[in-house]
Amino acid sequence: MDETTGYSRPPHFPDAAFDIIAFASSAGGLRALSEILSDLPAEFPAAVVVVQHLDPRHRSLMADILSRRTPLRVKQAQEGDRLEPGNVYIAPPNRHLLVNPDGTLALSQSELVHFLRPSADLLFESVAASYRNRAIAVVLTGTGSDGGMGVEAIKKMQGTVIVQDRESAEFSGMPSTAIETGVVDFILPLTEIASALIKLVMQDDVKNP
Numbered sequence: 001m002d003e004t005t006g007y008s009r010p011p012h013f014p015d016a017a018f019d020i021i022a023f024a025s026s027a028g029g030l031r032a033l034s035e036i037l038s039d040l041p042a043e044f045p046a047a048v049v050v051v052q053h054l055d056p057r058h059r060s061l062m063a064d065i066l067s068r069r070t071p072l073r074v075k076q077a078q079e080g081d082r083l084e085p086g087n088v089y090i091a092p093p094n095r096h097l098l099v100n101p102d103g104t105l106a107l108s109q110s111e112l113v114h115f116l117r118p119s120a121d122l123l124f125e126s127v128a129a130s131y132r133n134r135a136i137a138v139v140l141t142g143t144g145s146d147g148g149m150g151v152e153a154i155k156k157m158q159g160t161v162i163v164q165d166r167e168s169a170e171f172s173g174m175p176s177t178a179i180e181t182g183v184v185d186f187i188l189p190l191t192e193i194a195s196a197l198i199k200l201v202m203q204d205d206v207k208n209p
Contacts, residue, residue: 010103024120026142028170124150
């Protein structure tokens with residue numbers, strides 16, 4: 001129980017400086033996520049949650065595709081899933097993905113945010129509230145402005161924000177929106193994001209080049 005809020009806090013994972021990595025991506029996201037997740041080790045000690053903007057009219061094959069490209073365990077998120085280290089949880093089409101204060105996942109069909117469902121902003125805001133300074137938000141390629149309010153929430157709770165640089169992003173709308181908030185800790189080319197996450201989460205020194 002957190003004495004300041006009265007709410008339960010999620011358990012910390014052993015050997016991890018951060019418990020959760022929250023990714024947000026849209027157009028071009030599958031390729032970017034594939035590259036990052038393929039470079040994370042099987043023993044990666046944090047949980048990963050992903051909002052990728054998907055066509056709500058079709059079943060998503062994203063979890064199946066990513067599971068073939070990473071040593072981590074990948075699944076489409078379900079209501080009540082409990083976050084585990086080394087697992088990747090993908091928001092299903094047409095559902096907001098939220099992280100509860102006890103470390104479980106919730107799915108919602110509440111109103112669209114910026115005409116989107118799932119919303120990166122809602123995911124990041126829930127992660128910030130639940131995991132505070134033990135959360136990392138990563139904004140990748142995509143059109144639109146989703147994620148901007150969310151990264152501000154992450155930073156307000158002393159979390160860490162990483163954004164793919166405009167040069168390596170197939171679509172720069174989402175990265176640009178995040179960068180323009182002024183709260184980003186690391187702006188990195190796609191090829192350097194996985195190594196930065198490994199250094200941060202597995203408690204090695206990391207410097208922004």
